[in-house]
Amino acid sequence: MKFYVPTIGSKFKLLSPWEFVLYKEGRNSSLFQAFGPHVDKLVPIQVLTQKWRGVQKETAYKFALPPGTILSVDRIYIRQNQQNFDSITMRICETSHPFILHAAMDKKGK
Numbered sequence: 001m002k003f004y005v006p007t008i009g010s011k012f013k014l015l016s017p018w019e020f021v022l023y024k025e026g027r028n029s030s031l032f033q034a035f036g037p038h039v040d041k042l043v044p045i046q047v048l049t050q051k052w053r054g055v056q057k058e059t060a061y062k063f064a065l066p067p068g069t070i071l072s073v074d075r076i077y078i079r080q081n082q083q084n085f086d087s088i089t090m091r092i093c094e095t096s097h098p099f100i101l102h103a104a105m106d107k108k109g110k
Contacts, residue, residue, distance in 0.1 A: 010073045011093065014065060021047060022063040027089065031100075038099040050084070069095040 006012075022028060022042070032039060042061040049058050065071075075089035092100060 006073045006076070006088070008073055008076065012071045012073075012090075014067050014069045014071070016067050017064045018069070019062065019064040021045070022061045023047075023058070024060070031092075035099045041099070065092070066096050069097065 022031065024032060035042070042063065044059050044061055046057050047060045048055050070093040071090040072093050073088060074091045075087075077085065077087045077089075079085045
């Protein structure tokens, strides 16, 4: 059996849309900033999250990156016996997503 473990800098190209729930928290702030004036077009949803005070309702957003988007692994965090904290942080290298594409062109002054 072959098992691939990505390293920092590994790149992935999406072959199909990748849909996920985007939480409005510090580690996602650059993605929210990339939406610029289009941030109001995100679809809010209510999610239940486990906090130290118990289960809480939070607002998050449905989001999808299109096929062809290239992502690179920026950070891997794994804690033994603490799977709630395991995470992989990825950066968007290339995308045709219209909101993010618009933000990148604004930053370049085009």
